[in-house]
Every structure is written in structure tokens, then in C-alpha cells.
Amino acid sequence: MLTRSLADVQMMIPGSMIDERYASVMIHGVSTDTRTIERGNLYVPLKGATFNGHQFVKEAFDKGAVAALWSKHEPNAPTDVPLIFVEDSLVALQQLAHAYRKQLRTRIIGVTGSNGKTTTKDMIASLLGTVYRVQKTEGNLNNHIGVPLTLLRLKEETEYAVVEMGMSGFGEIELLSTLAEPDVAIITNIGESHLQELGSREGIATAKFEIVKGLQRDGLFIYHGDEPLLQARVQRSSLSHIQTFGMEPTNDYYPLDIRVQADGTAFTVNRWSDETFHMPLLGRHHVMNALAAIAVARFASVDVAHMKEGFLRLSVTKMRTEVIKRPDGVTIINDAYNASPTSMRAALELLGQLTGYRKKIAIVGDMLELGEQEITFHEQIGEMIDPQKIDYVLTYGERAKAIAEQASKRFSKGHVRSYHDKVELATDLQKIAEAGDIILLKASRGMRLEEIISLLNK
Template sequence: MFTLEEMLTIEHIAVENLSPNRVLRIRRITTDSRNVKPGDAFVAIRGERFDGNRFVDAAVERGAVCAIVNEGLKHTKLRVPLIRVKDTTRALGELARLHRRKFDIPVIAITGSSGKTTTKEMVHSVLKTKYNVLSTKGNLNNHIGVPQTLFRLKKNHEVAVIEMGMNHVGEIHYLCEMAEPTHGVVTNIGKAHLGYFKSIEQVAEAKGELFDWIAERGERVGFINMDDSLVVRQSKKVRNKITYSCSRSRAAMQSRLERVDAKGQPVIELTSKGWKKPVTISMRIAGIHNISNVTAAAAIGKEFGISPGEIQSALQNFKPVSGRLEVSRISGVTIVNDAYNANPESVMSALETIASMDCRGRRIVVLGDMLELGTSSRSEHKHIGAALLKFQCDMLLTVGTYTKHLNNAAKIKEKIHYDDKRQLIQQLSGSVQKGDVVLIKGSHGMRMDEVVNELVKYLKPKT
């Protein structure tokens, strides 16, 4: 991956224990001392609750041949090269950029308030029909996760798909400096992470840093969601635009909803200039909002030379990512597991989805707090509560701090709020019946996946 000499090109303060062997080969870069293997370099990252500098000795014991540490690290008993830097996180990013520059391949960056991971997985599914694709694992999309993805680049990779997340101004720009994308897409702009910003317009500017980066670098390409006015506004400077839309006939890639089946899965028609005829896709993922993600993936696929038939096959066989509108049926109960994360837009989309599903029993909605909404937290939860009635919700169970306001605003007869998740699980398990459709959703920090797991355990036939 690196030689020691290459690693010394990053900005550093001092180097200790430098041997004459500057061509010492570094097999891998890692930030977790528990995962170090012989030949690795260990980067001692500092976080709010941990300090990797405390584990340098352990990393060396496990076989690390080099370590990047903060300038203030005291002990000097180690005999491997120590590269002292002001900021080990920045050093990690520099190394990631250094490694990325070894590969002359397209890099597609994907950001947005929601749908990033699903779109990334869809794009991967489409592109792998023709290319050897590297993509972000899970949602490792921050200043630590993006380097980890870039370090996985190898000579046989032909294209990379990098998911980028953010919760403050400048973060997307920093990730772009690292990954140097040739193509970029902003899926949408909504209220996720609003607590870190003064307004949704400021959120848009922060997400738009991807388009700014692309616009400043000539021939790079932006994929523009024409159905989101904030995305369109942020893309104005992009010279090479490929548009997509679920409603506008002039977009380069267009989709049209034909119908929604009993499982809440859309059937759509895709059309694009240069295609001889439209392509029909029977989606295997629920939710009308996912049509936009499919359309984006199709637009990217076409730009990369994937045939209409291959795009159709890849997207028609695409299954949802775990915890994102993942539908399962156990003992006659339909569980809609959307527990991975939540923001106002994604909650409304999930409610719209279960309203479109065939239900012979009750529609039960189980919600945890939507976090990181700042001063808008109370009002956004109230807004969701007031909207529940139109989504044919029969029963509402909530847990958390802000969902109390949601529960109070809901005009539903059967509703209960809990401060304790265990009590909610007991109530849900005791009341669920055959034919019910149960939606479970909340921000990642609420760990609503625990509710899903306990409900599944309760419903599974006992052997």
C-alpha cells in the first residue's frame, strides 16, 4: 500500500526511530489497535471518548511497523518509526488522498439528507454489471469512514462509489479533497442534522459543497435531482450536468409511477434520450420516495455505458438495505423495519409507504425520537403527530423525549407514550395480531432496532 518514504510526505512535526530502510513497505493502514496485523501502520485517532495514542504500544505488540501519533505523546520506548503530527485525523485524510491518487479511475461521490446509502447500493448494483466496483461498506461516510473506504482501493478496481455524510459546514469539502470525485450526486436536501445549522438553506449550502468542488474542476459531472429545488439551486455552477426527475419530461433520465403493489413496492417506467423504448421496473423495495433513488442510479448507469436491459435487471433485483424499509412477514404480521435512522422527511415517507400497503389488520406505528433537529425538534415532532391520521394509522406507540409532543399532537384513539423502551416492547408484543402492519422507526441513537429484534423474537414460532 505505502512505503515509509511515501508516508513521510504528509505534513508532520517530527520523526523518531527512523531507520535507513525508507522503502519499508506498509501493508495496511488501521485506526483500531485491536485489528492490527503484522506489517500495518497504526494511526492514533483521538475522539471525544477515546485516545488512540494510549494504544500505540498494543498496536506495535500486534505487529505494527510504524505509527502516526500526536505531537504530545510522551513515551519513546518504541523502536518502530513514530511520525508525530498536529492532528492524526488530518494525517489519516492526507494518507487517504495519497492512496486515492494512485488510481486513475472515476470516483462517484453521493451525499444528501436521506437516501444516500440506498442510492449508493443501487449504483453499485448497476455498475457491477460491467465494472469491478469499490463502494462504501454500510454507511462509513465520515472523516474516518471515507479514508477506510479509499484505503481499500486496489489495482483491479475500475470505479469507486463513495458515500459522504456531514453534520457541519466544510465537511463535504474536506471529504472531496480526500476522495477527489469525478462525479457527484446530491440525492435531496431536507431537515436531517438541522440542529447543527441555522436554517435548511445552510444545510443546502453544506451539502452543495460537493457541487462546488465539482464545478471548480472543469469537466467533472454532477447528477442533478430536478425535483428538489434546493438541489437545483446548489448545482447552478456545475458545467456538466446530467439531470434526472420523477416529474419533469425534459430531464435526461425520467421516471413515471405506474402503480404500487400490495407490498407498497412501486412499478415504474424509465425513459431516457437514446433509449429505443421505455424500461419497466417492478421494484423490490417499498416506498414511492425510493423512485428518485432508482432514477438517480439509472442516470449514473447510463452515463457509464450500462445498457437499458442491464439497468432494468440490476434495479429490479435490488433488495433494501438492512434497517431501511426492510419488509418481513412473520406469523402473519408484516414488520416494516425502518429503524436505522429518522428525520422529518424520511418519517413522512415511511408513513406514506405503510399507508399504501395491503393491511388486513391494523397499521401500528412505533416511533422513537428524531434527533439532531435543534430548536425545531418540538415543532417537527408535533407536525408528524398531526399528520398521522391521514396515513390510516390505527395505533401509535412512542418512546423518547420529543416523541411525547408527537404523541400529544396525534388525533388517534389508541396511542401510548413510553419513557422506557422495555415497556414499549412488552406492550407491542402483547398487542400485535395476525394481519397487522407494524412500522418501527427512529433516529440511530434511539436504537429502535432493539424493538425490531425483540418483536421478531416474540413472533417467531417456538421450537
């Protein structure tokens, strides 16, 4: 993590000022939240529509901060503590992170995409971690605040850092890429997330492609080669080092065989037809993420044996096809972290492919931020659910009613139900589910569908 004197920090933030009395004060790490601040931290007070972190500077010092930033336009600056005066505390945080990144020898892997970026981040870190000292984005710190904090948490001895980059509008990925200056930039895919803000899949592709803006001059760009929207943008670019992954044999990396098994997914890759990779994740769609991770591992000269080891010991961020074995004999696939039409279809197809279970129950909730076509997208999900492969469909939320309306046209009476109350849904689910059954949970983050798991325990 960032360990510097205030004089060093002042040099890293253009236009900032400090009282020379405090120039030798050493800071160890950076925090923007007094609830989690640690002794020795530099506190960065951020300002939003409904909060102002400058009001908590005294509290930050009381909890162990040794210095703080202070925006010059904020009144009543304390006079008895070490402060660095800056024009804007958020911009200063970003400038500090960028300056620190340029001082490090760490190689940065930047990952974005509509779906799968967190799982891909976890895979890359696991594969590289078999050989190198690696850090990765913690939790979901992937925005204009989270990425700077991720960079500032890097240890000086870290050899590779895997940095997830998220966005909701144009210009955001460009900012993050420019801050991180990745050695490798990856786009996992182009889906429908953020259609409400970006208007079309073309707009989403344009926004995601911004990740190349900060790519090192000799850096490697890895992308989903089956996506025409990305192909077109690559052709118009001046990128010199490019690799692709996908299902089609025109890609640099593509699967020869995929087998979804009870304990995970096994697959082979064109580069090594006699080697089988196995990962403790369920679903063919995760193989695309794995191919991107393999491309990065080869860039870093990780051999096949270490790649296989990395997949076997893979630990992914919670609520990404997380398998939960309940004491009552019911299995739950908790994939409730987020959802788009692309990832919803993949999850339902996975549930349909699984064998060895008495009943298969899909619990699906609203997919958010889909714009004017949101009901159409939900209807299309309802139309694709196969009653020959899935036994029950329980929906939660106003938009998800459209899933139920379409699915009920083909399912037996009572096997498709729509809810607006999680307690009622969980109560009915307990009557349906028995030992040997499997349940899928899938919805956008705002629906908090995972709460149904705790309700089942009551």
C-alpha cells in the same frame, strides 16, 4: 487497499519523517482501531476529547501492525518499532488518503444528501457492479475519518468507488470532496436533518452543495431538480456538466409510473417508457434514489438490461426499509436507521399505501437534531397520519409525544399510545399484533428503535 513501503508513505504525507532503517517495511492496509487491526496494517493513532490512540500503539504492534504514525507533539515515542512522525495524525490520515486516491485510476462517485444517500450508494454500486469492479463505503464510514479509510481500502484494480459523504456542519463536505475528488457528485435531496447545527434548509443546501468543491473539472453533477434551493445554487455556479432527477417532467430523469407491490416497487422512466424496473424496496420515495443511480449508470455506459439486473439483485444496508417476515406471521418494516420529517412522512405514507394486511401499526420515535422547531415538526407528523390508512400509532420518546398528541385527536381511543420504556411498548405490541399484520419502525438513530424487534422475541 494501500500497499506501499514506509518510504512511499513518507513521501505521500507532507512533512513526515521516518528512520531510514525502516524505509523498506511494507504496509498492507490502514487501521485506526486496535480492536479490528489486521496483520500488516499501518496503525493511525487518533486523538479525541476522551481518548488518545497513541496509548495503544504497543497493542497495535502486538496484534500485527508493522508500522504506526506518531504525532510529533506526543511524548514517549517508542524507539524499537517503525514509526512515521507527523504533525497531526488525523491530518496525516487525510493526506495519505488523498495522495492514494490521486495514484488510482478508479473513478469516484460522491454521494451526499439529507435523506437516502446510503440507499442511493447501494443502488449505484449494484448497477455499476453488473459491468465493473466496484467498491463502496462500508457501513457508515462517511465522515472526516471514515472517508479517508474508505479511500485507503480501495483496491488498485477497482474501476468505480461509490463514496458516501455525511456531515453535521459547514465545511465538512468540502473537506471530504476535496479528499476524494469525485468524477461524479450527487445530492439526493435537501431535508431538515442538522437544522440544529445549520439553522435553516438554506444552510443545509449550502453545506451539501460543498460536494462540488472537489469535483473533477470535467465531472458530472447530479441533483434533485425539484429542489429550488439547489436550482438557485446551480445557476450561480460554473458547473458545465449537470443532470437532474425528480418527479417533474422538467428533469432529465423522471418516473412515468410507480407501483408499490408486495415484493417491492416497480417503475418506468421517461428515457425508456417501455422498460419496467423492479427493486426489492418498498416506497415511492426510493424511486428518487433509483433515478439518481440510473443517471450514474448511464454516465458509466451501463445498458438498460444491466440496470434492471442491478436493481433486482440490490442489497441495501440494514435498517433502510428492511422487510422482516416473522415466524408468527407478522411483517416488520425496519426503517429505524435514521429519521427526519421528510423521511418520516415518506415512511408513514408507504405504510398507508400497503394493502393485503389485517392491521397496520406505526411505531415512531423521536427525530433528533431539528433545532428550535423540533416540537412543531413532530406535531406536523402527528397531523398527517391518516386513521383510514393506519390502525395504530405507538410513539417512543419525549419528542414523539407530540406526534401522539396530535394523532390521538383523530384516532379511536386506545389506538394511539405514547411510551418512554421499550419493554412496556414491546409488551403492549405483542398484545396488539397478530398474524397478517404489518409494523413500521421509524426513528432517529439515537433512539435505537430496532431494539423492539429483539424484545418481541423474548
